Amino acid sequence: MENTPRIALVMGDAAGVGAELTAKLLACHDEIRNIRLIVLGDRKLLQNGARIAGVTLDLPVVETAEGLALEPGRPVLLDLQHKDADAIPVGRPTRESGAFAMRNFGAALDLGRTGAIQAICFTPFNKQAFKLAGNPYLDELHWAADRLGAAGRVSEYNRLDDLWNARVTSHIPMAEVPRQLTREAVLEAIFDTDRTLRKAGIAAPRLGIAGYNPHAGEGGLFGREEIDSIEPAIADAAAQGLAVAGPFPADTVWLRAKRGDFDAVVTMYHDQGQIALKLMGFSRGVTILAGLPVPIATPAHGTAYDIAGTGKADLGATLAAFRTAVAFAGNSPPS
Structure with missing residues (x-):
């Protein structure tokens, strides 16, 4: 089982449906049974997401990934302990919600740079919130490319x-x-x-x-x-x-x-x-950030601020994004 895919699951914008979708995905035990999975985010927000989603989670919580040995089917939460994360306003982009997502994503990129994980899946970000939080790029793709030291076209x-x-x-x-x-x-x-x-x-x-x-x-x-x-x-x-x-x-x-x-x-x-793709299947679409040393996938839909906190978020696209990340990881050389 040493060659089972190593995936980072990143909690996205705290003001949207990211925590709920993260919790719903973690409750899909068949999907993660053969995956070595580390979740990056905040314990309190994940617990709240599980409550909204109506699922029960029992994840070990760690405060550092250093020396962490991931096991198939046993996801671990890396709690980045965001100060006052549970007080971030729901339903609109803010500097705080963007900073939450950027810190989580940045930690995942660092794990990818060191080879600790082979692919990343993140629940939706918001580009305006990223910009409010200080992202110097137009999108997360080029910020990720810079942080990963990517050469060539992304x-x-x-x-x-x-x-x-x-x-x-x-x-x-x-x-x-x-x-x-x-x-x-x-x-x-x-x-x-x-x-x-x-x-x-x-x-x-x-x-x-x-x-x-x-x-x-x-x-x-x-x-x-x-x-x-x-x-x-x-x-x-x-x-x-x-x-x-x-x-x-x-x-x-x-x-x-x-x-x-x-x-x-x-x-x-x-x-x-x-x-075209969103008309054909909005709830199943995936966005892939390619050309990077670490492949990255996310739902093609956005943060869904209008339904955040209601429990209505559809898991379909997040599940498809996770499967895409796993497919990329499975086709990368084992390490």
């Missing part, structure tokens, strides 16, 4: 069941997108997607590439990004043996993907994929 992916979405551009203003859609950037995204899916256990990924303009440009009638950047990048990738097709109009490529033509769709900007 990217955010989305997954719904067996269907993946990748992006050439992500968290940038729409006005910046056309300038960043170079042949080189599209090709890099295609190769990164192929590598990421292989690491997740897909032996020969099939990639569908979305166009940028309406009707994929209609031969240049509605824009030249397809002609100047996207089509040449697809040809480059195909010449190097990748299974790629496109560019397809963004309003039809997902129909092809849904019927099973592709394992992933590479989109040109954030909402080309997010809208």
